[in-house]
Amino acid sequence: MSSGSSEQCSDDDGADLLPVGNDGDAGHNEEIRNIIQDYCSRSVGSTDTMVANNDYAKTCRTTQQWYQEVDIDDDYDAVIIEDEFSILNDLIEGMYFSRKTDMQFTLQGWANKNNVQYIVIASNTKKFTIVCAKHDCPVYSCLWRLQAAQSKRLGDIWKISSIKNQHRCVSPIVDSGHRQCNSQFISFYILPIIRKQKDLKPREIIGRIESKFNIKVSYMKAWDARRKAIKVVFGSWEESYRTLNLFMDDVASAMPGTIYRIQSTQTNRFQRLFWAFGPSIIGWIFCRPVLCLDGTFLLGKYRGTLLTAIGMDANNGLYPLAFAIVESECNESWIWFLRQVNELLPVVTNRHNLCIISDRHAGLVRGCREIFPNVVHRHCLRHLRENFKKAIRQMGLGDVEFLCHKMYAAGNTDDKEFFIRCMEDMKRIKVDIHQWIVDRDVSRWSLTNDGGFRYEVMTTNAAESFNGVLK
Secondary structure (H helix, E strand, O other), X not given: OOXXXXXXXXXXXXXXXXXXXXXXXXXXXXXHHHHHHHHHHHHEOOXXXXXXXXXXXXXXXXXXXXXXXXXXXXXOOOEEOOOOOOOOOOOOOOXXXXXXXXXXXXXXXXXXXXXXXXXXXXXXOOEEEEEEOOOOOOOOOOOOEEEEEEOOOOOOOEEEEEEEOOOOOOOOOOOOOOOOOOHHHHHHHHHHHHHHOOOOOHHHHHHHHHHHHOOOOOHHHHHHHHHXXXXXXXXXXXXXXXXXXHHHHHHHHHOOOOEEEEEEEOOOEEEEEEEEXXXXXHHHOOOOOEEEEEXXXXXXXXXXXXXXXXXXXXXXXXXXXXXXXXXXXXXHHHHHHHHHHHHHOHHHXXXXXXXXXXXXXXXXXXXXXXXXXXXXEEEOHHHHHHHHHHHHHHOOOOOHHHXXXXXXXXXXXXXXXXXXXXXXXXXXXXXXXXXXXXXXXXXXXXXXXXXXXXXXXXXXXXXXXXXXXXO
């Protein structure tokens, strides 16, 4: 079985998305491949054990370690900053920084901590000069000035060459619009936090900044800072689309047996992605022959929908088997998803007495009928109850909750006599509502008439719960 493939589609549904990586740029692709493989080699010990290792950051050198390895002349009495995210109380002439951005962040942190503001009057690849924001104030001018330059002998190293005068404009009142507490500074400040807590919320960022600097930033500034920090850690959306083929290749290499398929438009734009991890494929044969299918909308820059096929193990635990990212939850995308399951996952197509449970989406009903004609298709009882509730209201009936309770009880019981009593209770209230539920084929939604195919899995809550975790 091929571990991965790409296909093109005549539709242009992905016109608003970014091009998939082009093999013509061999040098760029090779560089990206090396980066991904290097990351995978540090994240996974071996393909035999497949033990995840999140300690790869320990292999990176800190600023202090870098300076210890670099031979600096004794004439340079450098003041080394041990942590590039440190917030300093004082600035000292002769401080060295490994990058200009580190120096700028340190200056911003110092200004925020000491409640002073400055203006950049010169900034290029060689020099950097800032002055107090009130240097030209006609009433109370402050002549504080700092100059820094790139070291001629140490390459990219930057050094604070001079600090003139003292700040005379320190105010006890904190300015909520502090010019140095911008989204770029906040994104640098929260980078270590984002690496450990990827679900960091903007309101948490607001609280951290206020606690550290006594500056209350706006929600949008915190949101923008979080967006920038995530981009630094994970890369941009555009780069992710461009390197998707390479990424999936290396995922398949790190986890043998993983399969995937990418569909793009004729203009080489991303449209759909289907994948299933090798270990999940192998393990699913020991789970119940039941798959819950569901989709959920994504909240990223380019939106889209995540489709999932989730199984259940012997302990009623969720067992994710297959995934797809598509343009929307429409008939075409569901049929495409089911076709990939049929073509790429023989463990599913060869499974005896397989049962698929869904919310009765039109694309799912049609796809199951055309692609899996021999598979038992059952309906989610919870979704059916919601449709039942709408039908009751359209008929102008009262006792909505009572009827819904009777319908759900009838579907969720394996007692034949109790099922009949519930159905008769609904029929006495309204024959039409009883007929409505009978027309939905009782074998597809009631446990009593199921024949044992759904293994008492009555809803698609498993798939929805898993989708909720991913979001």
